[in-house]
Amino acid sequence: MKSIEFFRNVSIGQYMDTRSPVHALTPITKYLGLLALAVPILASVSWPGVALSFAAALAVSLAARIPVGFLLRGVKPAIPILVFTAVLQVVFAWPGDASAKLLSAGPVVVTAMEVRLAAMTSARMVALMAVIALFTSVTTERETAYGIEDFFAPLARIGFPAHALALAVAMSFRFVPIIAGELEAIVRAQASRGGDFGASGSGPIRKARAYAPLFVPVVVRALERAEILVEAMESRRYSGANRTRYATFKMAEGEILVRLSVAALGVAGTFVGIRFR
Amino acid sequence: MNASASLVRPAAACLFAALISVGAYIAVPLPFSPVPIVLQNFFIILAALLLGPKWGFVATLVYLGLGAAGLPVFAGGTGGLARFFGPTGGYLLGYVPAVVAMGFLGSIGKPRAWKFALAALAGSVIVYAAGVGRLKYALDADWGKALALGLLPFIPGDLAKIALAAVVASRVKPRIDGILRPDGAGA
Numbered sequence: 343m344k345s346i347e348f349f350r351n352v353s354i355g356q357y358m359d360t361r362s363p364v365h366a367l368t369p370i371t372k373y374l375g376l377l378a379l380a381v382p383i384l385a386s387v388s389w390p391g392v393a394l395s396f397a398a399a400l401a402v403s404l405a406a407r408i409p410v411g412f413l414l415r416g417v418k419p420a421i422p423i424l425v426f427t428a429v430l431q432v433v434f435a436w437p438g439d440a441s442a443k444l445l446s447a448g449p450v451v452v453t454a455m456e457v458r459l460a461a462m463t464s465a466r467m468v469a470l471m472a473v474i475a476l477f478t479s480v481t482t483e484r485e486t487a488y489g490i491e492d493f494f495a496p497l498a499r500i501g502f503p504a505h506a507l508a509l510a511v512a513m514s515f516r517f518v519p520i521i522a523g524e525l526e527a528i529v530r531a532q533a534s535r536g537g538d539f540g541a542s543g544s545g546p547i548r549k550a551r552a553y554a555p556l557f558v559p560v561v562v563r564a565l566e567r568a569e570i571l572v573e574a575m576e577s578r579r580y581s582g583a584n585r586t587r588y589a590t591f592k593m594a595e596g597e598i599l600v601r602l603s604v605a606a607l608g609v610a611g612t613f614v615g616i617r618f619r
Numbered sequence: 620m621n622a623s624a625s626l627v628r629p630a631a632a633c634l635f636a637a638l639i640s641v642g643a644y645i646a647v648p649l650p651f652s653p654v655p656i657v658l659q660n661f662f663i664i665l666a667a668l669l670l671g672p673k674w675g676f677v678a679t680l681v682y683l684g685l686g687a688a689g690l691p692v693f694a695g696g697t698g699g700l701a702r703f704f705g706p707t708g709g710y711l712l713g714y715v716p717a718v719v720a721m722g723f724l725g726s727i728g729k730p731r732a733w734k735f736a737l738a739a740l741a742g743s744v745i746v747y748a749a750g751v752g753r754l755k756y757a758l759d760a761d762w763g764k765a766l767a768l769g770l771l772p773f774i775p776g777d778l779a780k781i782a783l784a785a786v787v788a789s790r791v792k793p794r795i796d797g798i799l800r801p802d803g804a805g806a
Contacts, residue, residue, distance in 0.1 A: 506629075507684070510684075511685060514682070517637035521641045551782075557787045558791055561787060565669075567634055568630035568634045575626065
């Protein structure tokens with residue numbers, strides 16, 4: 343079964359219920375926090391900005407009682423991409439790069455500036471992944487979906503399809519593990535009946551044909567699921583945006599202060615990141 | 620018992636967004652290439668060929684939206700808005716026009732594997748034009764280097780994916796006409 347590898351150890355929607363005050367916040371506040379931590383990382387190519395977001399994420403994970411190791415677990419599967427980006431930045435010369443040459447091997451010259459940029463890019467990506475893992479570890483799936491709807495609610499008045507968007511995100515994301523499980527079941531079923539993926543045959547076309555019996559059922563079943571889902575929704579009289587919710591979110595006492603300070607932190611972090619390079 | 624067509628197509632687009640996300644987690648090793656192929660763009664091609672330009676486009680947008688919202692659905696289990704602006708962001712953004720083009724080309728005439736393959740090939744050209752162009756600009760490299768890094772290593776894998784997508788689409792298409800009844804306009 344080594345011919346097809348399933349990346350199982352990802353932090354996809356890994357919610358960790360520690361019943362902390364952070365978990366109890368409303369989804370809008372959590373989204374604000376995500377933005378406040380992520381925007382400084384996205385906006386700036388500077389160590390102070392990244393360090394500030396890192397420190398803030400660390401503080402929040404302490405308050406949420408989420409172990410830091412849990413947040414960094416998602417970094418492992420991304421290491422090939424991190425290495426690839428770092429190598430690209432070191433291999434190619436930057437225009438106007440007058441920094442000290444550290445190493446030169448043939449056409450490749452490694453300079454101090456390239457190493458600094460490569461380290462910076464990796465640090466930003468790791469910080470971003472940690473921030474996103476923190477968000478998913480304190481936010482349930484339902485909160486993620488309703489949060490999108492609530493967050494865009496002001497725009498819904500001018501015709502933005504906030505409800506449809508929230509529904510699409512919830513629907514798609516909920517089916518990811520189901521489809522992954524189904525794919526794995528089909529692979530196992532066919533392998534146990536002598537199906538052979540990737541071992542024999544040569545040339546792209548012939549190899550592609552060998553995989554067709556695997557993906558035809560996966561796609562057909564996904565579309566059948568869509569039909570069943572719609573039947574289920576319609577038999578429960580689903581009628582779009584004006585339905586009521588099973589779960590509602592109430593702001594805790596003083597949460598407005600949390601929102602304000604989170605927004606202030608985001609603005610300050612972005613400012614620090616842009617101002618102090 | 621028939622579910623109404625108005626909801627089935629959006630639901631199918633969502634399911635395809637899920638398929639695309641799952642595809643980003645599956646790596647199939649190729650014996651003739653050191654780079655394992657990731658199946659995310661294989662499912663994007665399938666979404667375009669099977670759902671047509673409009674709903675294939677929606678499926679791709681929902682998928683990109685999942686990634687932009689921070690859910691780890693991009694290749695290698697990463698996510699986040701930053702990927703769009705990174706050196707490889709061109710590939711992600713290139714999917715959007717590519718899926719529309721593939722959907723249109725794929726819906727012309729009767730479903731045939733070779734026709735699907737040509738449509739997918741055209742779509743891949745769009746994706747790589749966007750991806751390599753962005754890579755060249757981001758790295759400030761010349762075209763030769765950008766092509767060597769951003770196109771050549773992926774050609775064998777992509778040809779295999781296009782062939783597989785064309786075969787799968789031509790086999791699935793007749794089976795799903797009962798589910799995705801054409802509602803008049805286009806495919």
